[in-house]
Amino acid sequence: MSPTLELDHHEEGDAALPGRRERKKRTTRLALKAAALDLVAERGFAHVTVEDIADAVDVSVRTFFNYFPSKEACIVGEDAERIDALRDELLGLPPDVSPLEALRTVFFSRLRAIEEDIDISGEDHEVWLRRFAVLRSQPEVFFAFAKHLAMMERSLTDALVVRLGGEEWRLYASLVTTTVIGVMRVVGTSSATGGGIAAMKKSAEEAFDMLAAGFELRQQNRKARR
Amino acid sequence: MSPTLELDHHEEGDAALPGRRERKKRTTRLALKAAALDLVAERGFAHVTVEDIADAVDVSVRTFFNYFPSKEACIVGEDAERIDALRDELLGLPPDVSPLEALRTVFFSRLRAIEEDIDISGEDHEVWLRRFAVLRSQPEVFFAFAKHLAMMERSLTDALVVRLGGEEWRLYASLVTTTVIGVMRVVGTSSATGGGIAAMKKSAEEAFDMLAAGFELRQQNRKARR
DNA sequence: GCACATATTTGCACTATGTGCAACATAGCT
DNA sequence: AGCTATGTTGCACATAGTGCAAATATGTGC
Incomplete structure (x- = not known):
């Protein structure tokens, strides 16, 4: 999103956050929670599958379960x-x-x-x-x-x-x-x-x-x- | 409990309870709850399947789900x-x-x-x-x-x-x-x-x-x- | 930039939960 | 006995969730 041109080597942003890896994880996690909430608000809990949520964020179902232990946990924002x-x-x-x-x-x-x-x-x-x-x-x-x-x-x-x-x-x-x-x-x-x-x-x-x-x-x- | 002798025909017990059918259902329900509790106490929630519970009472798994909407409901005594x-x-x-x-x-x-x-x-x-x-x-x-x-x-x-x-x-x-x-x-x-x-x-x-x-x-x- | 170590993502196989449906069996009634 | 309502079961199917190993991305030292 934000350009944050390279400083010298392979460093690019925000030293406050541990690194790119961590930042990506955080982003994915937030995206999953937000997507799940949207879908559930729209269609109701029973009519949203984990696959739907994973697809919305473009990760695999298996990855979803790396982030949350259950569908409920994701929606509830555990x-x-x-x-x-x-x-x-x-x-x-x-x-x-x-x-x-x-x-x-x-x-x-x-x-x-x-x-x-x-x-x-x-x-x-x-x-x-x-x-x-x-x-x-x-x-x-x-x-x-x-x-x-x-x-x-x-x-x-x-x-x-x-x-x-x-x-x-x-x-x-x-x-x-x-x-x-x-x-x-x-x-x-x-x-x-x-x-x-x-x-x-x-x-x-x-x-x-x-x-x-x-x-x-x-x-x-x-x-x-x- | 109270005898309430047969009136005339094929009546046998306790007129207080609606009938044999109801009594059987009640018995099955109680047996399922008790069996579930025993098994969970013994092996832990995660190591008891619905099949285990149904087997213990000698009903089919499908019947279990006629009595309770979920494994949890049965154990919790819903x-x-x-x-x-x-x-x-x-x-x-x-x-x-x-x-x-x-x-x-x-x-x-x-x-x-x-x-x-x-x-x-x-x-x-x-x-x-x-x-x-x-x-x-x-x-x-x-x-x-x-x-x-x-x-x-x-x-x-x-x-x-x-x-x-x-x-x-x-x-x-x-x-x-x-x-x-x-x-x-x-x-x-x-x-x-x-x-x-x-x-x-x-x-x-x-x-x-x-x-x-x-x-x-x-x-x-x-x-x-x- | 390259190569290596480490962490993450993914696919795949598998088990368990839960539901709809239709066939079958049993209880209750006349 | 025979009819009807209700309960039981098997079967097919969708979804949730986990373990494992292969593939991929990241971080790091050179």
Whole structure:
């Protein structure tokens, strides 16, 4: 795409990225995710085969499976790097930040990264939002996503256990993680998401406040309102 | 159970159950679930094929797929009837019961039904507990379970929306449902479950209290403890 | 530029999941 | 017994996913 004339020898671009090989892999990976999303949005999950996706990016089916362990993983945008980044960020926060607060911080930071297209996956925020639209409209994809989130949950729970300093906190850590991820999922797939990432942030804020305050409180608001 | 002697002709059992045909189906279904669970517990999810399960119950593979839409569904114990029963129970509660309280009630009632082997699925509580053991030890099965719960979540959320009286409550209903199901999942798969259903109930009680009170409160307890 | 080491892509064979369809068998009813 | 509805099975077929080895592209030293 970009010319980037040769400097001297066989070097050509962007020293920030490890090399041409890595860059190509990244490009292919992103192209597969984007193509898969487009096709599924258009025809529905069941009517898109792996072959369709591979053809759209002009790689072999076998290569597709070098990039993703399953069709679902590709559509859902599964990314080990991304999960690891989340976990590392969590581990990097000061130890006196509470689990709920820590998860909250990390998720919002991730939302911002995606919004500004500086997410580690290199995924465009437009693609990311489109995925949520598909999630909302296609139950099969939504369920696959739930599965994916369960994997993420595992990783984040482990990190929280480390932060809290011992296995005796695992049950508590699990509860907080599952709850926070549930909230993010609901917010992400709620119809309010029509408003883009900004709307999601707002919804998420409210949901977190509600969580911190306890559900019954909100419930009392409800009663008061009628 | 109750004899209900023959009325006149070729009637033989339990008039409560629709007929021999239904009873046979029920038996086959339960046998498939139990066999699948045994095999998976023994060899691991990946090393059990649908053919293995079908053979163990002596039905054809094709018949297996008449009972369950997938291998995962069988192992996870997916059961449309059961989900419907949960939903109906939820809808049957007095309208002034709060969503959190309603879900809590329904889940505990279900736990009791399973404990006393009067669950609608007819599943033995011993099998049910064994499933959680498998869930705990095999990630693949656990992730499949998460998917299954996402389906249940949908149904319960719909019921809550009906209870609350309008679509404007969907976001709130989703949040409560996802959270409660998350809690039940964590509690069910926590190591504490070694103590059987009684231990699960106790853990769940604590988790619900924590939820109602808000997470940060618990977090303060934690700080106070060190 | 050339040659070598290493990583990636691909084709091929194979196993397993899941579905549609039509033949067959069984339960339920009169 | 005989008729009908429902459940079971075999068979053909599409798709998902994996292991392996050959072909290809990249990175590197000279």
